[in-house]
Amino acid sequence: GESVGLHLPTLSVQEGDNSIINCAYSNSASDYFIWYKQESGKGPQFIIDIRSNMDKRQGQRVTVLLNKTVKHLSLQIAATQPGDSAVYFCAENGNAGNMLTFGGGTRLMVKP
């Protein structure tokens, strides 16, 4: 079936470095791709989304890249801070209303 997955379950980076979290998807019909951040004991929180007709979108310290040719999505975090430590999920809106399909998550650990 259709799925959204991640390449790396855990990513450890030094404070101040840039982080890149990757995600592979398989549903070519998805209209939107979304990144969520989940801190320990809390619900997921929206970070940024990108529509399928775009290949790059920037937010505050974050950039999402979409490569439809290889069905790959990435989240880049600039100047990673300790507060960025969390689990990051990619999700896709398969063009079926608001139903989102989530990947398994990547844990980002920021070393001081």
Place this chain on the structure above:
Amino acid sequence: NAGVTQTPKFQVLKTGQSMTLQCAQDMNHEYMSWYRQDPGMGLRLIHYSVGAGITDQGEVPNGYNVSRSTTEDFPLRLLSAAPSQTSVYFCASSLLGGSGELFFGEGSRLTVL
């Protein structure tokens, strides 16, 4: 703003017991949904609703019931709890359309013995 409020935050049940997880949102969102989160499996959709009086099944609906009598409330009922339903449950809401950006509650951790 309260956003999405879930109660209870923690619950322990015995096999066969029933219970209801409550979810309320104050953002006038049409869309509401319930996900369960298990280690290493991400979030899986249980049930969802696009408006009062309308509900539908998600990926893993068995063992759960929902109803949507008002825009604000979307309770999730476990009819006869099983150990396989031990999980963290998240309620989420959004406006219809757009990217489907979901606003999540803080979660309800359920343990079934």
